[in-house]
Amino acid sequence: MDDTSDGLEARQLRRVVAAVLAVVAVIGAVDLYFDRPTSWLSAHVLVELTLMTVSASAALWLARGWGRAEATLAGTRRSLAERETERDAWRGRAESALHGLSRAIDEQFTAWSLTPAERDVALRLLKGDGHKQIAGATGRSERTVRQHAVSVYEKSGLGGRAELAAFFLEGLGGPGPRA
Template sequence: MGTLRTMFSVILFGVIAVLMAIDVTIEIRSGVPLGLESFELVIFLLALGGIAIHWWRLTEARAEVKRWTEDARRWNQEAQDILQGLGVAIDRQFDRWGLSPAEREIALLQLKGLRHKEIAELRKTSERTVRQQALSVYRKSGLNGRNDLAAFFLEDLLLPAGTSSDVRASGS
């Protein structure tokens, strides 16, 4: 909205400047003394100043939008890199636990927040099968359930900068 208003102001001041320039030129050619045109010349100069100020504001606004866009792109790329790294780390941990492909899928869907019933519908299996595979994931991982599974992977992501999981585990 501010950029649109600034653009409108630049155009308005431009129109005023052009009209004043035409008026002053016509009147000077008609023989009107320059002293009588001084008020209109001041208006003309003020209009030019308004154009310059608003053009500068518009340029600054565009530069700021460009910076924000670049920051957003950079953040998005960093987030993608982190998510990809997290996915690799999760996959490695599943390898360490020796999870089967079905157990991996169950664990990933649980990490995404799906309930057993939703996982069963998605995988076109019974809820009982999903429950059994989830129990197998917990047994192989040494975790006590869905909450522990999520906490296992998310705990280090939620630590304040500069802290390690060792510090948190010791209760400090």
């Protein structure tokens, strides 16, 4: 079932419960009217009055509570829709930025004259993979992956993985203090 049919069924159930409680209160009042008790302090009358009061109070209390719950739920749904819109907009902006970053990285790899194997290793190093992970993912030996990494560092003039990452990521955090 979808959310709308569940919501409709829940609303119908709430209406039925409130209606039953209200009917109990009304029937109690009608019963008292037709009984025409001689004393309002008899056990029968007190039970009827208690039943009527509890039923009417419960019907009102439930109706008010359900009304507040529905209002809260509607507000939560609006807020969720707003967050989803914000998320989708951010994803669009981030995707555009990531494509630009990917192009810039590819252009830099071309400027460094990296081979396809070196490019693959360099990209995986930028993503945070270790030599062993790269070897397993690419079907190469760990020693070969290390050699490709060393070649990347030599061709780029960088001292290692941290400098490689810093080369591409510096400035992404915005302006700030520099060491």
